[in-house]
Amino acid sequence: MSIQIFILGSLSEGNCYPYDIKKKIGKHLDQTDAKITEGTIYYNFEVLHKKGLIEKIETIQSENRPDKTMYGITEKGRLALEDSIYKVFQKFTNVQSLYAALVNLDKVDNQKIAYLIEDIIVKQRNKIEYIEQQKPEQIDANEDLMDALWLMRDHAYQTIQSNIDWLQKLLHHVQSRVLKN
Template sequence: MSIQIFILGALSEGNCYPYDIKKKIGKHLDQTEARITEGTIYYNFEVLHKKGLIEKIETIQSENRPDKTMYGITDQGRLALEESIYKVFQKFTTIQSLYAALVNLDKVDNQKIAYLIEDIIVKQRKKLDYIDEQKPEEIKVSEDLMDALWLMRDHAYHTIESNITWLEKLLRHVQSRALRH
């Protein structure tokens, strides 16, 4: 869905060719380990077109080149974009799962996003509490396995702690955007 959010977000700013959007997405993905192929882009364009979220605006034909089709977003597509962004925050899994939504914050109610982020932070803190309650030493296992369990517990704890710190920064950013609009 994140690719579709990127596509809808880009088209909400103006009509584009799929290749142009691939270049835009590539700039955002350069910051991550994710890679995107032209096939993936064209497949997602086709899916969005079949759903009625985007429409073909113009097809340019030239002799020695494949047809080049420009697309635009529909009203239904604008609504779907907004709903998709909210859904990404509601179904939070990882920080990376938010990337496509982050570049489209100008297309949603930032106050609503702030509430969703606050909810994520509460859930992440509950995970920390749960990890705190776990006592690997109460399990009868070998010393090597015990060491591994403590290391995994430590990694999980610090990852969640780091996520909370980042989410708090995001929350402040979104709240300041909400105040400006």
Template sequence: MSIQIFILGTLSEEQCHPYDIKKRILKHLDQTDAKVTEGTIYYNFEVLLKKGLIEKIEIIQTDNRPDKTTYGITEKGRDALQEGIYAAFQKFTNVQSLYAALVNLDKVDLHKIAYLIEDILRKLEKRIAYIKPDRPEIEEFEVDLKDTLLLMKDHAYHSIQSDITWLQKLLHHVQSRALKK
């Protein structure tokens, strides 16, 4: 849904062609591991069109070139955009799963986003307490496996701690923006 959130967010600001969306995705998400092909974008446009979330606005025909279709968002699409942004936070798996939602925070209630971030932080704090590297349950394994398991736990612990630190920064950012509104 993240590509669809990005498409809906862009179309909520202006009507455009799928190729324009691809350029924006590359501009906004180029520093990430996002692998977005033209086929993926056109496929998602078709899905959104079939769901009634976007509509064809204009078909431009030029010589020696394929038709160029411009799309816009529908009211149903605006509602789906908000729901998709909230769902991205509710179904949090990692920071990258939020990227498309983050560039569209101006389209949702920031107080609700702050609450959802606080909920993510509570869940991550529980996970990090469970996998804390110095917990003794690894003692029963043989030495080689024990070392490997400790390294895996260490990686998981530091990854979650990194996400917690970043989400705390995001929470502060969202709360300060919410106060300004």
């Protein structure tokens, strides 16, 4: 999950503190194995701030506690968020790489996202065709190696097919969003 996309998406809905984002991310990550530390959150806030994508809105100081800084998104940040979401789809590596973008589909042109998903599906189908053409028995190897190669081939095939099935569902979802608008 791209933490920066998630941070920018959250700030595009309203100003908040890094700790608030940490709680939001925690809710979304309860279903995954990903662990996001407070240090990671604060580091990414600092990176986004240095890039001019977010700005400090207010800092509250109290005697017994660390300063608490509220952030907001800049116009440059809104543009970067949209661009980052499109890039995640353009540079698809696996389904999990899309998670942060999925919770921000309301911030982009869903028709464009649909085209990008269709392109991903075509590329995934091309991978399936390539795998189907590969025959491990064409190499000279012992039985254990042949078994391993067939198992790896099967795993790759099943994973890609699973991705295609899920991407088809996502495409349907995105297309239904386009029809609503």
